[in-house]
Amino acid sequence: MAVTCNTLLEQKFFKSIKLMAGASGLNRVISWPYVGQTASVADWVHGGELLFITGVVHETTMLPNLLEECISKKLAGLVVLTGNEYIKEIPENILQRAEEANFPVFSMPWHLKLIDVTRCIIDVIMEERQHSKNITSFLNYLLFANEESEAILINRASMNGVNLPKHNFITLIACDDKEHKLYLEENLCQEVKNYCKLQKIPCFTTLYGNVLILLTGAPTARRARKVMDSLEKFGSYFKEVVQENVFIAFGSICLELKSLCISYQEAKYTLDIVQHLPGKNCMHYDNLGIYSLLALINDDSKLEYYYRSKLEPLLDEEQTGADDELLYTLKSFLLAQNKVVNASKRMSIHRNTVLYRMNKIQQLLEVDLSNANTCLELLMAILIKEFLDHKQKYN
Template sequence: MFVTCKNILNLPGLEKMKVVAGKGGLNKVIRWVHVTEVPDVSNWVKGGELLFITGVAIGNNTELLLQFVKDINMRKLAGLVINIGPYIKKTPKEILDFADSVDFPIFELPFEVRLIDITQNICRTIFTEKLEKESMSNFMREIIFEDVNITEEMLNRAVLYGYNENKNYCALVVDIDNFRLYLKENELQDEDTISNIKNRIQETIEYVMYKNNKKCLYTMQSDAFFFMVPMEKENNNIDYIAGTIKNQINKTICFITVSIGIGGVCNHLRGFNKVILEGRKALETTKFYKKNDCIINYKDLGIFRLFFEINNHDEMRKLFNENLLKLKKYDEKNSSNLLQTLIVYLRENRNLGKTAEILYIHRNTIKYRVKRIEEILNCDLKDEEVIFNIKLCIRIGIFLNLIK
C-alpha cells in the first residue's frame, strides 16, 4: 500500500544502500524522491520526500550538514540519502546522533552507484503503487455503486487488490463535514487545491490502516471515502480505527473535520454494497441532528433503521401530523418552543428538575408547559402508550426534517 523507507531496501539495485541512523523512523512513507545540493529546500518540498545529496555544496562542513538535516526533519521529509565519496567521506557522528534522537532515517550510498538508477527505481515503484491504487479504486466504485454480478473473474481481481475470502469485512464511510460550505466561505475554486485536500485526507486514512496492519479495499466519490476493512474475528477494533482516523485528520488538516459512519460486517464481495449503504445511512443521521466531527454505527441507529427501509413516507408524515402537528403550528404562531420542551422532557424521562436545568428555566415553568402541551395535543403524558407514539413521531419528524 505504501512505499516506505523500510521497504525500498528490498528493491533490486538498492543492495548497497545502508541505514546508518534513525531506524525507528523506517516506516515513514516516501511520496517522491529528489536529488539536491542546495541546503535551503524550504521553497519546494511538501513533506514525505526522500532526499539524495552528494555533498557538493556542503562538503565537510558538519555544522551546515547538521542544520540541513534538522531543517528537512522539521519539514517532515521521509529521510536523507548521503552519497559517500569525495565530498562527504563519512556521515559525521553529530548527524547520526541527531537522526537517532528524532527517528529520522539516514542512509549511506557508495559514490560509484549511479543515483539516476536508484531514484528511477524508487520513483517507478511509487508510480506503480499509485496506478494500482487507482485501478483498485475504480474496481471498488463498480462493486459498491453499480449493479454488477460478482463473477469468478471479479473475485480474482479483488484478490489481486488484497481481498481475502477468509476474512470478514466491515464498512467505514468517511465524509468531509460541510466541505462545500468550507470551499465557498474560503473562495476555493481551484481544482488542484480541492484535490490536494482530498488526497491528504485519503493518505491519512491509508496511513492509519497501514499502521494497524489493515489491507483495505477502498474508493472515493464526491466528498466521501469508502473503506472495506478486514476484521480479525478475535479483535474487532473498528471503533478504535475510526476514532484514530478522525483524530489524525483533525491533527493533520486543522481546518477540516470528518464524520464517520460504520456499516455492518460481511463475509463476501457481493455484500460490500449493502454494508457500505449502512455506513452511509449512519452518516445521514448526523445531518438530522446537525452533528459534525462524530462517529456513528449503523447498529446503534435504533428505529431509524426501519425508517430507512420505508420507501413511501406519506404514512409516516401522516402519523407525525396526527400526533404533533398541532404543537408545531402552535409554536410557529406564538413564537414559543413547546415542541422542544416536550423533546427534552421525554428524553429526560419526564424529570421536571433535569428538564428545567437543561432549558435554563424554572421548574414551575416546565410544569406549566407540560400542562399546556397536554391541552394542545389533548393527551395524557403519563400514559405510556401516548408516550410511545409521541417519541416515535419525534423521530419521524427528525428523519423527515419536519423538526429542525
C-alpha cells in the same frame, strides 16, 4: 500500502542508509525521490518528495534553512550524503530540530551510488501505484458494475491481488474539514492503512469523490464485528495524529461479494445521516433507528412543517428570548421517561426547576404529557428539528 519512509527501511537497498532523527514521521507518504541541486528547494517541490542532498551545493551552514523549507513544504524526508569532503556528518542542531518536527532525516554513505538508490525507490513507487490501480479497478467493478455472478467477482479479486476473508463489509470515511480537503484526504488514506496495519485488519481502499471507501472483513461474522469495533476507534486515532475530525459509516456484513454493493449503499446512506446529526461522528446502518426514516423524506419543508406544528409555542419563546431552555428541558424530560427526578439529574438542575419549566411547557403546548402518543410525537419533533438545524449548519 502507499510507499513511506517506513516502507523503504524494509527494502534491501536501503539497509546502508541510517535514520538519524524523526522516527515519528516515518509514515509520511513518498511521492517521488528528488535530488536537490539548488540552494533553495521550495520552488521546485510540490510536497511529499524524499529529498537527497550531496553537500556539493548545500554547505553545513545552509542545512538549518533547508530543513525548515522541507518541513514547511511537507516533504517526506531528507537524505544527506555524508562521509565526504562536503558534509562529514549531520550537525546535532539539525537532528534536534528534525526530532521536534517529527521529520525523518537519514544519513547515506557517500560510496552508495545515488542513481541506484533513487531508481530503486521509483521502482517501489511504481509497483505500489500499479497495485493501488488494481485495487481501485476491482472496487469500482465490485460496487458499481452490478455484477450478479459470484464466480466472476472472485476471479476478478484474484486477478487484482485482492485476497478477501469470508465475511466482509464496506466502511466509508470522510473528513470534516472542507478547507484542507486535498491534504486531509491524502493523510486520511495513509492513516487508515497505518491504523489497519496496526490493528492487523485486512485493508483495501480507494477514494471516490471526497470519501474514502474501505473494504475489509474477517473469517467469521463475530470477528468481523470486532473489526467494526476497532474501526470505530479510528476517529480518535486520526484526531490525535492529524488534529482533525472524521465521519465514519458502516454497511452490513456480507457473506457474498455480490452483496457488497448493498453494503456500500447502506454505508453511503448512513454517512449522509451521520454528517447531519449533532454530536455524532460514527454510525452503523443497522443502528440508524428513526433517522433512517427521516433520510427517506427528500423535502425538508415537510419535516420543518411537522416539527413546527408540534413545537411552535416553544419556538416563539426561544425567538423572543423569553426562555431558551424549554426545548432542552422537554427533551431531557421525555428521554428520562417523564420522570422529574431523572430529568433533573440529567440536566444537573434542581427538580423544582424542572417542575416549573414542565408546567410552563404544558401550558404553552396545551398537551397532556401523560399520553404516550403525545410524548412520542414531541420527541420526534425535537429530533427532526435538531436534524434539520445541524444539516443546514453543515451544508
